[in-house]
Amino acid sequence: MSEQKPPILWPQTLMFAITFAVAAIGVPWYGFTVGFHWTQWLAFVVILGANGMSITAGYHRLWAHNAYKAHWSLRLFYALFGAAAFQNSILIWASGHRRHHRHVDDIDHDPYSAKKGLWFSHMGWMIRDYEAGRDDFSNAPDLMRDKIVMWQHNHYMKIALFMNVAPAAFAGWLCGDVWAGILLAGFLRLVVSHHTTFFINSLAHFWGRQPYTDENSARDNDILALFTYGEGYHNYHHIFQNDYRNGIRWWHFDPTKWLIKTCSWLGLTWDLKKVPDFKIQRAIVAMQFRKAEEKLKQAKAVDVGAVTAFLEQEYQQFSASLQEFKELSQKTYADKVQQLAESKERLQQKWEEVSLKSRCKELEYNLKMQARRLRVLTLELQAATA
Numbered sequence: 001m002s003e004q005k006p007p008i009l010w011p012q013t014l015m016f017a018i019t020f021a022v023a024a025i026g027v028p029w030y031g032f033t034v035g036f037h038w039t040q041w042l043a044f045v046v047i048l049g050a051n052g053m054s055i056t057a058g059y060h061r062l063w064a065h066n067a068y069k070a071h072w073s074l075r076l077f078y079a080l081f082g083a084a085a086f087q088n089s090i091l092i093w094a095s096g097h098r099r100h101h102r103h104v105d106d107i108d109h110d111p112y113s114a115k116k117g118l119w120f121s122h123m124g125w126m127i128r129d130y131e132a133g134r135d136d137f138s139n140a141p142d143l144m145r146d147k148i149v150m151w152q153h154n155h156y157m158k159i160a161l162f163m164n165v166a167p168a169a170f171a172g173w174l175c176g177d178v179w180a181g182i183l184l185a186g187f188l189r190l191v192v193s194h195h196t197t198f199f200i201n202s203l204a205h206f207w208g209r210q211p212y213t214d215e216n217s218a219r220d221n222d223i224l225a226l227f228t229y230g231e232g233y234h235n236y237h238h239i240f241q242n243d244y245r246n247g248i249r250w251w252h253f254d255p256t257k258w259l260i261k262t263c264s265w266l267g268l269t270w271d272l273k274k275v276p277d278f279k280i281q282r283a284i285v286a287m288q289f290r291k292a293e294e295k296l297k298q299a300k301a302v303d304v305g306a307v308t309a310f311l312e313q314e315y316q317q318f319s320a321s322l323q324e325f326k327e328l329s330q331k332t333y334a335d336k337v338q339q340l341a342e343s344k345e346r347l348q349q350k351w352e353e354v355s356l357k358s359r360c361k362e363l364e365y366n367l368k369m370q371a372r373r374l375r376v377l378t379l380e381l382q383a384a385t386a
């Protein structure tokens with residue numbers, strides 16, 4: 001490329017290089033010459049988890065997306081253990097992440113645009129002074145009103161250094177070897193924590209399926225979810241970013257969602273945002289139409305007329321469902337407003353509310369069936385392509 005690259009940011013680059021070298025060389029060397037006790041490994045796992053989930057549940061879902069509200073004690077925990085991840089202050093991280101969602105894939109405005117390649121979106125964006133990576137808090141006035149966010153931002157370096165050394169050294173001391181603690185729960189933990197989080201910006205935009213939208217590069221990937229505390233369901237996350245869940249099915253591995261939900265039973269979190277199932281189904285069906293049409297173009301030896309007529313009929317049903325859902329939502333809203341005005345007729349309205357809800361459920365079910373029919377069609381067309 002003829003274009004001049006921006007200058008290297010040496011503090012970040014050295015931090016990544018030195019911590020990586022210690023984890024890759026120092027840790028195995030110490031392991032072979034002195035050895036690690038299993039309790040040191042346990043400390044590594046516990047501090048890694050606290051650190052990782054403070055990023056996913058705190059930095060990401062709480063502060064960048066306002067997906068729920070949290071008690072100050074939990075926010076303080078996230079602020080402390082999130083700083084241990086050495087990924088910048090909450091304010092810098094969350095405002096950058098909001099730009100990522102707003103301008104996703106844009107080469108000039110998405111700070112870690114996947115369109116600039118796997119390496120750039122993984123780490124490259126942090127080690128040079130790119131324009132899109134510069135601090136801009138204009139999209140985060142709410143965070144600037146959060147006292148814990150601002151305290152962490154103003155004292156970031158001290159907190160980050162302390163939280164990287166103190167818990168690791170303390171755990172090492174408890175297990176009888178301070179250096180082993182620093183190497184495992186300090187260095188190795190930091191490097192593992194870095195790359196697992198960075199995978200969400202890199203691999204989760206390259207590898208996996210797109211069940212909800214193909215308007216951006218984000219993917220759903222069960223394997224990545226295992227390493228990223230549930231953030232691997234990134235296609236869902238990019239279309240419904242304010243949902244406190246990323247993996248929406250019960251079998252999806254999303255420990256961040258489980259943590260937030262468990263904390264809600266303890267009164268530590270509340271106002272958990274969830275996208276209505278109908279909207280999720282709507283996105284799936286719309287995507288199924290796109291896939292079926294795509295496959296139809298490539299398919300050979302199929303009755304194109306019959307398939308087009310089938311799709312046309314399905315599409316009409318889809319539009320009718322959407323229209324009816326819109327009317328039902330408006331009616332529910334109007335009823336709620338009326339209910340506030342006239343509390344005498346509550347019983348009647350309660351009954352109506354129940355019947356509206358069951359109709360909404362029926363519509364949701366219709367969409368689910370549609371998605372299934374379209375999936376079968378797409379598979380048939382795919383077979384006809386091969």
Ligand SMILES: [Zn+2]
Pocket residue numbers: 100200201205218234238
């Ligand atoms: Zn993303």
Ligand SMILES: [Zn+2]
Pocket residue numbers: 060064065097101237241
């Ligand atoms: Zn996000």
